[in-house]
Amino acid sequence: MACAASAAVATVGLAVSPASAAPAKSATATQVRPGDACTAADLGTRHPYIKTTEVFPEITHFKGWYVTQGSTGYQSVTTSTQTTISVSVGLNGNVQGSFAVETLGTVGASLGLNVQVNYSSTSSESNTVTWNFSRPGYYGVYKGTKKVTGTYASLNCNRIQQGDGGWALKWIEGPGSGSFTTYTTLEEGAVRCEDTVPANSIMAKAKGLLDCGPPAAKAEHPAGEVAPTAKQTQDRLVQRPAPTSGTSAEQPKATGRSAQAALNCQPAVYRIDVPGKSLNWSAPLLANDGTRLRESTFFSAHLDNWRLCNVTENNGVLEASLWNWGNGGCATIPANIANQEQAYLTTATCGEDDLQRFYIYRDVPGSTKIGLQNKYTGSMMGHDRYADGELIRQYSSGRQDGTGTYTLTAV
Numbered sequence: 425m426a427c428a429a430s431a432a433v434a435t436v437g438l439a440v441s442p443a444s445a446a447p448a449k450s451a452t453a454t455q456v457r458p459g460d461a462c463t464a465a466d467l468g469t470r471h472p473y474i475k476t477t478e479v480f481p482e483i484t485h486f487k488g489w490y491v492t493q494g495s496t497g498y499q500s501v502t503t504s505t506q507t508t509i510s511v512s513v514g515l516n517g518n519v520q521g522s523f524a525v526e527t528l529g530t531v532g533a534s535l536g537l538n539v540q541v542n543y544s545s546t547s548s549e550s551n552t553v554t555w556n557f558s559r560p561g562y563y564g565v566y567k568g569t570k571k572v573t574g575t576y577a578s579l580n581c582n583r584i585q586q587g588d589g590g591w592a593l594k595w596i597e598g599p600g601s602g603s604f605t606t607y608t609t610l611e612e613g614a615v616r617c618e619d620t621v622p623a624n625s626i627m628a629k630a631k632g633l634l635d636c637g638p639p640a641a642k643a644e645h646p647a648g649e650v651a652p653t654a655k656q657t658q659d660r661l662v663q664r665p666a667p668t669s670g671t672s673a674e675q676p677k678a679t680g681r682s683a684q685a686a687l688n689c690q691p692a693v694y695r696i697d698v699p700g701k702s703l704n705w706s707a708p709l710l711a712n713d714g715t716r717l718r719e720s721t722f723f724s725a726h727l728d729n730w731r732l733c734n735v736t737e738n739n740g741v742l743e744a745s746l747w748n749w750g751n752g753g754c755a756t757i758p759a760n761i762a763n764q765e766q767a768y769l770t771t772a773t774c775g776e777d778d779l780q781r782f783y784i785y786r787d788v789p790g791s792t793k794i795g796l797q798n799k800y801t802g803s804m805m806g807h808d809r810y811a812d813g814e815l816i817r818q819y820s821s822g823r824q825d826g827t828g829t830y831t832l833t834a835v
Contacts, residue, residue, distance in 0.1 A: 455530060460595045462581035467785050467795030468804050468828020470580045470598060470821060472527035474534055477574035481629040482507050484546040484610065485567040488634065488650030491557040500554045501565040504652070506633075509571055510545040514602040514802070519543040521765040521803070521820030527576050528606050539572055539606045546610065553612045561616045562650070564634040568626035570608040577601045578802060581795065582740055582785040591788035598741065599783060600802040687754075687774055689733035689747055695720065696730060697831040698810060699793060704728050705816060705830075707748040707755070707771045714768035715755065715816045717807060726750035729835055732784075733774075742784040743799065747774060754780045757818055762801050769805060769816040784832075792831050795822070804828050 456462070456471050485503035513524035525541050532539040546569065553565050578600035583591050611626055617636035621627040696705040698717065706718035707727045720728045727750030735744045746755035753771030756779045761767040774780065781799035796805040803818035806828030822828040 455533070456579055456595045458579060458595055458597050462593045462595050464593065464787050464791065464793045465826035465829055466581035466593070466595075467787060467793055468806055468822045468826070468830070469795070469824055470523065470578050470600070470797065470802075470804055471595070472523060472530055473577045473579045473597065474527070474530055475575045475577055475601075477531060477535060477572065479535065479537070479570050479572050481568060481624065481626040482509060482571040482607070483566050483568045483626070483629050483633060484509065484549070485551045485553070486630065486633055487553075487565045488652070489563045489565045489614070490650055491560050491563060493560045496557050496559065498554060498556050500552055501649075503551045503553055503565055503567065505547060505551060506566075508545060508547040509569065509605065509607045510547075511540045511543050511606045513576075513604045520763070523578075523802070523820035526821060527604055531572060531574065531604065531606065535572065537570065537572065537608050539608055541606070546607065549610055553614070555612075555614045557614065561618070562634065562636075563614045563616055564630045565614045566626075566630040566633075567610050567612045568630060569610050570626065572606045572608070573604065575601065575603050580741075580783075580785050580797065583788045584740065593788060596739070596741075598785075598797070599738075599799070600797075687733040687745060687747055688735075689731040690735060691731075693729050693731055693749060693835040695728050695833045695835055696794075696796075697833050698807075698827075699829060699831045701810065703810065703812060703814075704833075705730070707751050707753065709751065714770045717810070717812060717814045717816070719812065724750070730755075740786075742786070743781055744784060745774065745780050746782060755782065756780045757798055757801055757803075765803075765820055766808075766817045767801075767803075769818065792833060793829050794832050795829055805830075 458473065483506045486506045487501050487503040489501055511519055513519050513527050519525065519542055528539055528541040549567065553567060555565060557563065578598040579595045580598035581593055582596050584594045584596065585591055613627060615621060615627050615631045617634055619631065621631055698704065702719050703717040704720060705715055705728065706724065707715055709727065718728060727748065729749040731747045731749065732744040733747045735742060748771050751771055754774040755769055756772045756777065757767050758770060759779060762779060778800040779798065783797040783799060785795040787793040798818055801818055803820045804822030805816055806819050806823035807814045807816055819828065
């Protein structure tokens with residue numbers, strides 16, 4: 425129950441726990457910025473970098489309500505949905521994987537707000553407001569929140585040439601970017617035309633929906649519901665769904681498996697090794713299997729040999745298709761599971777498909793350590809544990825223990 429003040433607000437508890445307004449130690453530890461130093465262990469990881477934010481009040485549920493002299497006290501008012509806000513990050517819209525959660529956690533920490541960090545929607549909240557109306561009057565009964573939107577970039581570790589000609593590993597703004605939408609804890613309340621409210625507040629937004637002209641505010645009216653005003657109706661009509669897509673740079677179009685593409689492959693042949701250890705990437709022999717960690721032997725049948733094809737370079741970051749000598753396919757994330765965290769890597773008929781394109785982040789010259797990122801999903805490649813037969817998988821933020829860093833070893 426709310427307190428008995430006409431212009432008060434109450435906070436509505438949510439099923440999803442918000443991010444802490446006070447940044448936790450673990451959150452601040454990963455808040456890196458472009459130009460910060462990184463290490464070879466970071467080559468297979470990425471972090472979000474918040475570029476822009478916008479915060480503004482939004483009314484999610486509303487009802488005009490008259491309280492007469494004899495109808496004061498607690499009343500339950502069934503409100504109508506005014507605006508629906510869904511939490512979303514990037515092109516898919518859902519919040520899946522550590523990168524999306526870290527993005528929203530970074531937003532909350534940077535703004536000092538409790539924001540939702542898992543998928544949720546204001547439409548799932550109860551739209552009944554129970555309020556203690558202490559005086560007669562014309563009220564706007566509402567639920568509202570602060571809508572938080574903005575854009576982010578992906579920060580990746582890559583080698584950068586210094587002004588003196590030397591090299592260093594730095595966090596750079598990678599190819600992936602997108603937009604996000606989230607919201608703070610819902611508030612509910614009731615506000616009258618006569619009430620003085622803070623500017624740009626949720627309460628002020630609710631008051632703006634009231635028909636506060638003298639005839640409406642002062643006219644005799646039966647207790648209870650008031651028909652929606654023209655402004656309320658108009659706001660509902662122009663309401664658009666919360667943005668659920670990022671920029672095209674976040675996830676370029678995947679065209680699916682197509683006919684064999686003509687590849688321009690570099691002559692060098694490589695193994696993609698676990699640094700300092702004997703296991704390396706081995707492509708599947710069977711179409712329904714994935715790329716796994718294996719030890720190279722006489723019987724490897726070139727399944728552990730890879731070429732870089734259709735190579736381009738932008739701002740020091742390589743982009744290439746990974747062609748396997750053993751089965752003639754190109755490394756890819758299966759399209760039907762590409763939106764899943766820890767989807768496995770496999771090979772398929774080479775085609776014009778962004779699921780088969782990878783960004784390659786490199787250590788300083790003299791070292792062959794690399795990190796790999798799928799162009800379409802934005803996720804980094806890695807493995808769960810070092811073991812023979814372990815699948816290579818995608819992780820939205822990469823493996824923070826360094827197991828996403830590999831060595832490109834010339835054969």
